[in-house]
Amino acid sequence: GAVVSQHPSRVICKSGTSVKIECRSLDFQATTMFWYRQFPKQSLMLMATSNEGSKATYEQGVEKDKFLINHASLTLSTLTVTSAHPEDSSFYICSASRGTVYTDTQYFGPGTRLTVL
Amino acid sequence: QKEVEQDPGPLSVPEGAIVSLNCTYSNSAFQYFMWYRQYSRKGPELLMYTYSSGNKEDGRFTAQVDKSSKYISLFIRDSQPSDSATYLCAMIRIQGAQKLVFGQGTRLTINP
Numbered sequence: 001g002a003v004v005s006q007h008p009s010r011v012i013c014k015s016g017t018s019v020k021i022e023c024r025s026l027d028f029q030a031t032t033m034f035w036y037r038q039f040p041k042q043s044l045m046l047m048a049t050s051n052e053g054s055k056a057t058y059e060q061g062v063e064k065d066k067f068l069i070n071h072a073s074l075t076l077s078t079l080t081v082t083s084a085h086p087e088d089s090s091f092y093i094c095s096a097s098r099g100t101v102y103t104d105t106q107y108f109g110p111g112t113r114l115t116v117l
Numbered sequence: 118q119k120e121v122e123q124d125p126g127p128l129s130v131p132e133g134a135i136v137s138l139n140c141t142y143s144n145s146a147f148q149y150f151m152w153y154r155q156y157s158r159k160g161p162e163l164l165m166y167t168y169s170s171g172n173k174e175d176g177r178f179t180a181q182v183d184k185s186s187k188y189i190s191l192f193i194r195d196s197q198p199s200d201s202a203t204y205l206c207a208m209i210r211i212q213g214a215q216k217l218v219f220g221q222g223t224r225l226t227i228n229p
Binding site: 044101111 | 149158159160161163166205209216220
């Protein structure tokens with residue numbers, strides 16, 4: 001199988017604080033990891049792509065200083081939402097791929113629901 | 118206009134019915150097509166991955182691609198209540214920004 005986990009599954013924080021979300025590939029080495037955001041009843045929107053040991057590539061309109069991504073190893077990527085605000089409340093989902101091209105299958109984590117008060 | 122259009126539903130059918138889910142796209146650069154199933158508050162799970170025009174079958178699921186019409190479909194035969202979920206089409210361009218682009222998702226309920 002190809003299992004991806006996320007932690008925490010849900011988090012509630014106060015406005016202005018920072019939140020870290022972990023994404024782990026449990027049974028394979030993930031050369032590439034992706035972070036998506038999903039608003040209620042909306043589709044997944046790609047936020048950024050990261051390769052192990054490299055800086056993440058952010059999609060247009062995503063603030064790199066606000067959404068810090070670290071792909072420290074072949075099994076772990078973290079997303080830190082800095083100075084969170086209520087408009088950052090959303091469902092954040094990561095995915096992991098064995099390869100480096102977009103046609104490689106992405107395996108998705110269960111998601112993290114962030115609520116900023 | 119969105120690059121990938123998918124009717125959000127909701128779609129409700131009785132158990133055992135054949136379900137047809139569809140997406141259209143506007144850019145002929147999309148060449149790889151996927152269907153994902155997403156249960157409530159969970160991440161998407163890959164169901165089907167196709168490249169060529171035509172049909173691909175896997176158990177009760179059939180994915181159909183018509184590149185000339187820029188139209189893809191997912192058929193579910195003998196639908197079960199456990200098939201109740203949101204189904205997302207997704208596709209990848211081979212030119213330009215090569216990323217996975219998702220449809221909005223269709224919320225499907227199978228009634229026992």
